[in-house]
Amino acid sequence: MHTFLFRLNALATFAISTLAALCAVAAFTDVFHASNPVVNVSLARVERLHPVPSSGNDEAFLAFKISADLSSLFSWNTKQLFVWLDASYETPRNVENHVSLWDRIITSREEAVLSLPYVRNKYKLVDQGNYLRNRALNLTMHWNVMPSTGALWHGSKTFSGFRLPKRYTNDRN
């Protein structure tokens, strides 16, 4: 402690240790945070279902109705939410198919209230093969909660009972 640099070193090391402890305590407070996310997703319309000319694989153009209130997921230690919509279905070729169709990054409580009556899929839904006609579809809303400090955690809600049209359609306006 007898020179400026010694004292600077002592301060810096102690400050970093304290910061680590502070972050750990902040992360721990999330244990007591109760959240109650309300999510509702439905298939608004199948705009188009056709085989892609180049590959012959089926492609579906969908539109969803999303209404959700994820604001309760935010605690004081939450940096942002990553929300995405996942379609899953079974085909004779693949037992399990998962396709991400839409996502959004939510950085505040105000943005966490979603009311989207008609959203098209942001990412393509292309099957491996020609199995999309008359296919049962599950839609799952996932959310990743990213804290400022602490562990990232995940939640989801699945909506089932959707079915793609029996024939290739082009209903797009």
Add this chain to the structure above:
Amino acid sequence: MDFVGQKLAESLILWVVLLGALVGFLLGYTLESYKTMMQVYALGCVLAAILALPDWFFFNQNPVTWLPSIQKREEQRRKDKKAAKATTGGEASSATAADAKKNKTKK
């Protein structure tokens, strides 16, 4: 910076940084603002740096007193002897005179 000052500097760093962290956490948690916590904590660190890093006057209130150097001690002793001779005239300060003789013979 003297020894008491060094101890004071160390305590200042410890308590000011801890106080900043504690107040920052309580304030941030009650206001639900992570940013506030980090700002108050940073304020504590800056305050600790201002208080404890420079060699302030209050770190030098208890200077270390060293023994005088050997050379100086010798000079001082000679001066004392001269002064003693001048005041007493020799007989009364026989002991010191004897010491002086011993010193001379050693040299």
